[in-house]
Amino acid sequence: MNVATSIIALTILFSFLLGILAGKRVKMNLEMWTVGGRRFGLILVWLLMAGEIYTTFTFLGAAGWAYSKGAPAFYILIYSTLAYVLSFFLLPAVWKAGKSHRLHTQPDFFVERYGSRFLGALVALIGVASILPYLQLQLLGLGIIVKTASGGQIPSSWAMVACFVLTCIFVYTSGIRGTAWVAVLKDIMMIVAVAVVGLWVPYAYFGGIGKMFAALVQQKPGHLVFPGSTTNMDAVWVMSTALLTAMGFYMWPHTFASVFSARSSTTIKRNSIIMPFYQVPVLLVFLVGFTALLVIPGLANGDEAFLALVAKTFPAWFLGFVGAAGAVTAMVPSSMLILCAATLLSKNVYQLTLNPSASETTVIRLSRVLVVVLTGLALVFAIFFPKALVALLLLGYDGVTQFFPGVVLGLFWKRVSRSAVLAGLVTGMALVALLLLTGNDPWMGINAGFVALVGNAAVTVAVTLFFQSRERNASSA
Amino acid sequence: MITGSASSSSFSTRGPSCQPSSSSSTLLPMTRRFLPLLIGAVPFVMLVFALPLANRVEPIVLGLPFILFWIMLWIVLAPALLFLAYKIEKQASGSDDGEDF
Numbered sequence: 001m002n003v004a005t006s007i008i009a010l011t012i013l014f015s016f017l018l019g020i021l022a023g024k025r026v027k028m029n030l031e032m033w034t035v036g037g038r039r040f041g042l043i044l045v046w047l048l049m050a051g052e053i054y055t056t057f058t059f060l061g062a063a064g065w066a067y068s069k070g071a072p073a074f075y076i077l078i079y080s081t082l083a084y085v086l087s088f089f090l091l092p093a094v095w096k097a098g099k100s101h102r103l104h105t106q107p108d109f110f111v112e113r114y115g116s117r118f119l120g121a122l123v124a125l126i127g128v129a130s131i132l133p134y135l136q137l138q139l140l141g142l143g144i145i146v147k148t149a150s151g152g153q154i155p156s157s158w159a160m161v162a163c164f165v166l167t168c169i170f171v172y173t174s175g176i177r178g179t180a181w182v183a184v185l186k187d188i189m190m191i192v193a194v195a196v197v198g199l200w201v202p203y204a205y206f207g208g209i210g211k212m213f214a215a216l217v218q219q220k221p222g223h224l225v226f227p228g229s230t231t232n233m234d235a236v237w238v239m240s241t242a243l244l245t246a247m248g249f250y251m252w253p254h255t256f257a258s259v260f261s262a263r264s265s266t267t268i269k270r271n272s273i274i275m276p277f278y279q280v281p282v283l284l285v286f287l288v289g290f291t292a293l294l295v296i297p298g299l300a301n302g303d304e305a306f307l308a309l310v311a312k313t314f315p316a317w318f319l320g321f322v323g324a325a326g327a328v329t330a331m332v333p334s335s336m337l338i339l340c341a342a343t344l345l346s347k348n349v350y351q352l353t354l355n356p357s358a359s360e361t362t363v364i365r366l367s368r369v370l371v372v373v374l375t376g377l378a379l380v381f382a383i384f385f386p387k388a389l390v391a392l393l394l395l396g397y398d399g400v401t402q403f404f405p406g407v408v409l410g411l412f413w414k415r416v417s418r419s420a421v422l423a424g425l426v427t428g429m430a431l432v433a434l435l436l437l438t439g440n441d442p443w444m445g446i447n448a449g450f451v452a453l454v455g456n457a458a459v460t461v462a463v464t465l466f467f468q469s470r471e472r473n474a475s476s477a
Numbered sequence: 478m479i480t481g482s483a484s485s486s487s488f489s490t491r492g493p494s495c496q497p498s499s500s501s502s503t504l505l506p507m508t509r510r511f512l513p514l515l516i517g518a519v520p521f522v523m524l525v526f527a528l529p530l531a532n533r534v535e536p537i538v539l540g541l542p543f544i545l546f547w548i549m550l551w552i553v554l555a556p557a558l559l560f561l562a563y564k565i566e567k568q569a570s571g572s573d574d575g576e577d578f
Contacts (some may be wrong), residue, residue, distance in 0.1 A: 049480055055567045071532075074544065074545065077548050077549070077552060078525070078528075080523070081520060081551070081552045081555050082521060083521050084522060084559070085517050085521070085555055085558075085559060086517075087563065088517065088559050089514065089517055116571055126564060170491060174564075208540065209541070210537065210541075212539075213541065213542055216539075217534055217542070221534070224544065224545070225534055225542070226528075226544075235528055235529040238528060239526070242524065242525055270563075272559060273556050273559040274556060275560075276552050276555040277556060280552075283545075283549060286545075
């Protein structure tokens with residue numbers, strides 16, 4: 001092992017111990033394990049949300065797209081900001097519903113609101129299917145980190161296997177509270193790493209951010225405006241993608257469930273107000289990607305740009321620090337994703353739908369088995385079907401955003417019915433599958449997931465209105 | 478049951494034909510409800526619908542290409558707008574402890 005990989009290994013070990021220590025103090029039941037006993041305060045919730053939201057995707061994927069695609073990557077800055085604005089108005093209602101009905105998971109919400117266990121199970125399955133590419137993304141990120149840090153000595157597939165064995169143990173021993181404390185460590189490391197690299201590299205090579213951009217404009221004039229260095233990601237794509245992903249942001253099963261662990265709806269509102277500031281580090285990540293394009297052009301995999309530039313610019317120990325920050329940044333969200341997906345399958349699909357008489361012990365035991373199964377599945381995908389990190393996240397968004405009409409209309413429109421939401425959801429998923437499989441993403445310049453979302457919402461509203469008018473006719477007859 | 482409004486606790490199977498006193502409610506709750514929503518719509522207009530207009534490199538502002546500057550500007554302004562919405566909601570809800578928006 002060289003300096004960089006040793007630092008990464010030590011950091012992972014440390015976060016592992018921290019997770020175990022945090023988890024030891026409280027006795028676990030299902031509620032404790034998944035929503036931390038509904039006792040988190042403002043700072044912990046903020047860090048927990050940030051811990052889920054800023055992942056390997058932000059760290060490596062954003063730089064990767066800035067490098068390979070240019071301006072279309074700006075959608076990343078836009079969508080998360082809009083997601084926080086949306087969350088300010090939406091999440092307090094979600095939290096309130098969660099509190100008054102003791103909801104643990106996203107499908108619980110659908111079961112409670114629409115009185116259909118089948119709908120709940122369907123939501124759970126779509127959620128898990130969408131989480132898989134997200135998990136795969138984290139794994140690929142870990143692979144890139146260890147590969148670059150070891151100078152190509154350690155193959156990325158070995159690194160992925162090792163890291164995910166650790167993540168599984170980590171999930172078993174500590175649950176959400178352990179993850180929250182490691183998220184604190186991760187956020188500090190990531191912000192330091194991004195600040196140092198993002199502020200330093202444009203100066204080191206060009207003498208300033210402005211000069212770096214001037215050089216980029218001169219060399220690649222189209223890179224910084226839509227459609228950047230792509231042919232099919234013009235302004236319309238950015239607009240539809242930003243809207244799709246902003247609406248989907250809190251529709252991820254894990255982010256949706258994290259709302260339940262907040263102390264009050266005021267906590268959530270305050271969170272929404274301050275979260276956009278967390279976007280500033282993302283700008284720095286873009287600066288690294290753009291600088292890398294000028295300094296080390298021609299990388300086959302843009303996702304490697306961030307670390308390749310760090311390796312070229314900084315001493316080995318700092319590459320180790322950045323790699324460690326990246327590794328923890330992959331592990332924290334991964335453990336939350338795994339935990340959430342396992343709970344969805346064991347509780348919402350198995351206990352509530354397949355075997356209602358299952359005891360809580362059985363459900364916990366099953367979810368612990370599923371942790372290994374799901375992680376293994378993501379590992380197989382990561383090793384055999386590598387894709388660009390941003391593309392994987394967008395794939396997940398195509399799925400989860402289809403929950404948006406069911407959630408929003410369910411909260412604010414009393415008349416919307418089970419059959420309407422079911423019809424909308426099926427329409428949305430069918431449209432997404434059709435457009436993606438026929439290679440129509442983007443479709444006429446619009447993000448395919450957004451097209452499906454519009455179809456989904458239209459069907460949900462239409463079916464609701466249709467049945468309502470029929471009922472009205474029946475009652476007046 | 479889950480519903481946005483706290484007053485009615487059931488999903489009615491018949492149409493909600495009677496909604497008592499909605500017309501007699503004062504202007505204040507209306508303002509409380511819609512002004513924050515209007516404020517919340519501003520970032521969406523600026524960051525989505527105005528995007529094609531801002532899609533340009535020149536003029537360079539603070540060293541950033543104009544499109545990037547435009548996006549960063551609204552990211553920084555978004556918390557300020559949300560804070561304003563928060564204050565309006567809080568003020569309108571009067572002596573509420575702010576727990577129940």
